[in-house]
């Protein structure tokens with residue numbers, strides 16, 4: 001394995017359930033050492049794709065290669081080199097933090113000193129030192145997620161698959177979880193490559209852990225090094241956040257803080273439908289309105305006038321860098 005070889009390569013991956021296509025012709029590459037996000041709404045095919053990458057489910061067609069191996073034929077060989085935190089991750093709630101880590105470590109075949117060392121590292125990484133004896137059920141959702149992540153990487157996998165690790169967690173804990181992921185892929189927490197640990201030839205050249213993470217929170221897209229956005233089984237955006245923004249946006253975004261945001265959206269959508277304003281999108285973001293138009297520099301004045309004529313003051317209107325959320329909404333409507 002060399003550094004150039006991708007951690008994961010999905011080639012025309014397709015999964016059908018009867019005549020329903022859950023994943024359709026999905027292609028992507030995950031580079032070693034990156035945090036790759038797999039974003040999509042509920043039921044878009046994220047978990048199905050992960051299951052195929054783990055060798056838990058056979059693709060209907062196409063193939064997936066993880067760490068240089070075709071998963072289809074090598075699921076058991078690849079297993080020790082990957083970690084998996086499933087969507088409804090399964091910690092034992094009646095066990096303590098330490099008992100859970102011991103359980104998972106033993107399940108991965110860790111023993112004695114290595115098990116103890118890895119557990120100690122895991123506790124430090126998750127910030128759970130001093131809570132070893134807390135019952136898992138008494139931890140908050142955010143802490144349980146950190147514990148589940150530590151359990152999934154106890155055996156020092158090279159690639160870790162996290163299926164919606166932040167679902168249902170408050171924004172502060174979500175942020176903390178992402179910080180933990182950055183630590184995981186950063187050199188400060190670089191874990192020895194599997195082959196080195198096993199006394200084999202040193203491979204990989206020391207890239208950090210590779211993280212494949214799914215989420216339905218669009219704001220988390222900005223945290224990924226690169227990402228794919230999947231909708232109804234198909235990838236509709238792929239690349240780094242900057243690449244996706246520059247490649248996909250059908251115009252520029254005007255951000256307005258109107259005196260009445262809901263009324264502003266109604267007025268602008270009506271103007272869009274009647275054809276009096278050549279704009280592409282109007283979206284409400286709390287008290288702000290985002291308008292997308294192909295030639296915003298020329299449209300801004302007309303948009304402001306339209307609002308003014310409807311008795312709405314358009315304060316702080318300015319062209320902004322689109323967020324990925326803007327881009328996805330724009331792409332999903334295309």
Ligand SMILES: Nc1ncnc2c1ncn2[C@@H]1O[C@H](COP(=O)(O)OP(=O)(O)OP(=O)(O)O)[C@@H](O)[C@H]1O
Pocket residue numbers: 017022040041042043044045046047048049087216
């Ligand atoms: N074993 C199965 N048999 C039939 N349909 C399935 C099966 N597994 C998944 N599906 C369907 O395939 C689609 C994709 O499901 P999947 O679980 O991959 O989505 P997801 O993106 O992970 O969604 P969520 O965000 O809800 O977890 C859904 O419509 C789902 O109902």
Ligand SMILES: [Mg+2]
Pocket residue numbers: 046047048087163
């Ligand atoms: Mg899922």
